[in-house]
Amino acid sequence: MTQSEEIFDIFDERMNPAGQASRSEVHARGLWHQTFHCWIVDPADGDTDAVLLFQERHPGKDTFPSLLDTSCAGHLLAGEAVEDGVRELEEELGLSVLFEALVPSACLPRRTSSPTHASTVSSAMCFFM
DSSP: OOTTOOEEEEEOTTOOEEEEEEHHHHHHHTOEEEEEEEOEEEOOOSSSOOEEEOEEOOTTOSSSTTOEEOSEEEEOOTTOOGGGGGHHHHHHHOOOOOGGGSOEEEEEEEEEEOTTSSSEEEEEEEEEO
């Protein structure tokens, strides 16, 4: 673990707290952790279709590099609640948004395998618009 590596809360399969681990350990071992996802939507009006903003992941990311992703996504750090995920909007898109302004969509446990990463990513993904 590097000195500046992020630390996440980890969970068992039922999302009961199970401690903390570094980002690299979480991804290497497929440990359950929490993520925040927010879609930026420009709703349709009478003359145009709705527009959904995608973001291309950085080519240096450890999971799913260079692929399209939700408008804004990130891990919840140790001790953070889902409401703290709005910091990702500021960090990634420069948007200052109150959590109360978001429209909740779903919180889903998801286990995925990255085609470029040798492990499984297990996260509780909370989606907002």
